Amino acid sequence: DTAVSQTPKYLVTQMGNDKSIKCEQNLGHDTMYWYKQDSKKFLKIMFSYNNKELIINETVPNRFSPKSPDKAHLNLHINSLELGDSAVYFCASSLAGTGNSPLHFGNGTRLTVT
Amino acid sequence: GQSLEQPSEVTAVEGAIVQINCTYQTSGFYGLSWYQQHDGGAPTFLSYNGLDGLEETGRFSSFLSRSDSYGYLLLQELQMKDSASYFCAVRNTGGFKTIFGAGTRLFVKA
Numbered sequence: 001d002t003a004v005s006q007t008p009k010y011l012v013t014q015m016g017n018d019k020s021i022k023c024e025q026n027l028g029h030d031t032m033y034w035y036k037q038d039s040k041k042f043l044k045i046m047f048s049y050n051n052k053e054l055i056i057n058e059t060v061p062n063r064f065s066p067k068s069p070d071k072a073h074l075n076l077h078i079n080s081l082e083l084g085d086s087a088v089y090f091c092a093s094s095l096a097g098t099g100n101s102p103l104h105f106g107n108g109t110r111l112t113v114t
Numbered sequence: 115g116q117s118l119e120q121p122s123e124v125t126a127v128e129g130a131i132v133q134i135n136c137t138y139q140t141s142g143f144y145g146l147s148w149y150q151q152h153d154g155g156a157p158t159f160l161s162y163n164g165l166d167g168l169e170e171t172g173r174f175s176s177f178l179s180r181s182d183s184y185g186y187l188l189l190q191e192l193q194m195k196d197s198a199s200y201f202c203a204v205r206n207t208g209g210f211k212t213i214f215g216a217g218t219r220l221f222v223k224a
Contacts, residue, residue: 031210033212040216041151041199041216041217041219042214042216042217043157043201043214043217044214045211045212045213048210048211050210055207055210055211056207056210056211090156090157094212096209096210097209098144098145098205098208098209099144099145099164099209100145100147100162100164101209102147102159102162103149103157103159103203103212104159105156105157105158106156107155107156108156
């Protein structure tokens with residue numbers, strides 16, 4: 001009964017390759033996110049989707065292309081991987097709105113680009 | 115710009131009380147939250163302050179002063195398992211964007 005699940009947990013690949021990370025939530029939330037956590041543990045928002053529509057794109061290179069087939073899924077495809085893409089990528093979900101609706105995070109995907 | 119400032123590291127002993135401060139600067143504000151992250155794990159939600167004052171949840175309390183753009187997380191009766199990183203976070207942009215501070219690494223010693 002995992003709330004937010006993302007796969008794979010680990011991804012090791014070479015520069016120039018293309019890879020995808022999948023995310024699914026069963027909490028009934030309408031908003032989903034991708035965050036990148038670098039080696040210094042800084043959590044930076046990349047994308048925010050509400051009901052399958054892109055709301056926030058935080059000046060992420062267009063090599064990163066999110067896709068939300070429905071409001072329970074948000075996938076991330078990365079083209080032409082670079083060394084600097086190595087990080088932990090977290091998917092998260094919440095209810096929309098301005099009140100107390102905490103983010104629920106998946107367990108993360110550790111991406112290593114060699 | 116938008117930014118949150120919190121100390122990078124705090125060390126305390128078991129059983130003690132520790133306070134982690136957070137000051138923020140953001141356009142639009144819908145509350146201050148705190149998240150805990152253990153090494154190798156995912157951030158998990160701890161508390162939320164939408165209005166000024168103190169919120170208490172067990173051993174953890176959180177405080178907000180909107181006029182000072184300041185908040186803190188108070189951890190009481192520290193346990194070894196509290197060793198983790200703690201992030202303050204602010205929600206803005208109509209509630210669709212949550213930005214995080216750089217995190218405070220808490221070390222609890224025996």
